[in-house]
Amino acid sequence: MEVDKGKGEAEETRKVAEADRDTVTLKSSDGKLFEVSKEAAARLSTVLAGMIAGGSIDDNGTDLKQIGSEALENVVDYCNKHANSIPSAALISSSISFNTAPFKEPEEWERKFVDRLSHDALFDLVEAANFLGMERLLDVTCHKISEMMKGKSPDQIREVFNIKNDYTKEELEEIRQELAWAFYDD
Amino acid sequence: MxxxxxxxxxxxxxxxxxxxxxxxxxxxxxxxxxxxxxxxGFPDAVLGLIVSKLPFRSAVAASAISRRWRGAVAAAPALDIDFAAAFPAAPRRRAAFAAAATAALAPRSATPPPHPLYRLRLALEGLFDQAFAASAADHLASWLAAAAARGVERLELRLPRSRLAVIPPSLFACTSLTSLTLHLDHYALPLPSLTPLARLSRLHLASFSLNGDDDFFGDLFSNCQELR
Incomplete structure (x- = not known):
């Protein structure tokens, strides 16, 4: 009886300790482990918030099979930077500022964060942010991609991103007639 | 190479x-x-998000990239349809611009349900020239009806001074609106009552006149109780 009781208490203490841990461990598709602030993860990712609330966080590393280690490193880096950057007034009062400033531009550190990424890393990060329900990170990364497209013709955009033009000749002619105003200075 | x-x-x-x-x-x-x-690997909603951050002219250009991108502008959660910004040198190609705006807001081949639209800015100065004004008025009505159907929450509408640039009844179908900005240029008609927009929490009005007989603000504040 006494032993059981002791065990129970130990179990209890361990559980409390787990709940008190202020980080969560995430595991990439290729098995690498990353620690991230629990508070930041819950605040920035709807998916991780759900997993934390639902108790489906694994102490030995929560499997995120869809996300490679490079993208997950960037996700974690973003979360930690977010946690360390003084929570700006804009974020605290987001529900109010969102109305007044409909298109909230990336902050300086967010801009630097995405500017240093390669094309591949940026695109992988978009997919990871989308998968994890990280609205702000998705916004910032998509903003970066939009800047790479801005003011370019369809030909130039295809070249920058290596996109295949799958329109038929007839479709292209139709599009040129309908949309040429948007990409030629006619 | x-x-x-x-x-x-x-x-x-x-x-x-x-x-x-x-x-x-x-x-x-x-x-x-x-x-x-x-x-x-990107879902359509992500392509839409990217396009939503482009000026409308670039967003339209993006739809010519490939078949996949053709529908991206219709998946954009926010659109800034600014006629003057699209033609900084001289306003022209009004019909083509309007057709592109229609494709973005109310695509014919939309696979239901349509993508939600949160923010819409319609800046239509220059669109209502004499030959096109009647057509522009029809377009405006149908664009707002489409935005209403997509649950638009924040709307900015800028209209030029024109007999035909009239606030269409479809504005009042946008009952999901929480924020509304109306920039009217010496609007000749009295402003209609905004009471159907019961969820409004922000309202910005510029350059309009009120019908002296109505208690516009009295009605507004008693019906739009979220207004701060």
Whole structure:
């Protein structure tokens, strides 16, 4: 009886300790482990918030099979930077500022964060942010991609991103007639 | 032409420096590292999000990239349809511009349910020239009806001074609106009552007149109780 009781208490203490841990461990598709602030993860990712609330966080590393280690490193880096950057007034009062400033531009550190990424890393990060329900990170990364497209013709955009033009000749002619105003200075 | 692309993007241990070189040279490969289309894995909603951050003219240009991108503008959660900004030199191509706005707001081949639209800015100064004004008025009515159907929450509407630039009844179908900005240029008609927009919490009005007989603000505040 006494032993059981002791065990129970130990179990209890361990559980409390787990709940008190202020980080969560995430595991990439290729098995690498990353620690991230629990508070930041819950605040920035709807998916991780759900997993934390639902108790489906694994102490030995929560499997995120869809996300490679490079993208997950960037996700974690973003979360930690977010946690360390003084929570700006804009974020605290987001529900109010969102109305007044409909298109909230990336902050300086967010801009630097995405500017240093390669094309591949940026695109992988978009997919990871989308998968994890990280609205702000998705916004910032998509903003970066939009800047790479801005003011370019369809030909130039295809070249920058290596996109295949799958329109038929007839479709292209139709599009040129309908949309040429948007990409030629006619 | 591609001879500089010596290092395949999927080589393990590729440094950021080498990757940055690849970017500078404009040879960013695909997400699969094999030079494929990097957007392939993105859902339509993400393409829409990217397009929503472009000026309307660039957003329309993007729809000519490939078949996949054709529908991206209709998936954009926010649109800034600004006629004067699209033609900074001289306003023209009104019908083509209007057709593109219709394709973005109310695509004919929309696969239901339509993508939600949160923010819409319609700046239509210059669109209501004499020959096109009647048509522009029809377009405005149908654009707002489409925005209403997509649950628009924040709307900014800028109308020029024109007999035909009238606030259409479909504005009042936008009952999801929480924020409304109306920039009217010496609007000749009395402003209609905004009481159907019961969820409004922000309202910005500029350059309009009120019908002296109505208690516009009295009605407004008793019906739009979220207004601060």
């Amino acid at each position: 591609r001879t500089k692309h010596l290092i395949p993007n999927n080589v393990a241990g590729l440094t950021y420096a080498a990757r940055d070189f690849a970017i500078r040279e404009g040879y960013g490969g695909g997400g699969d590292g094999g030079g494929g289309d990097p957007f392939e």
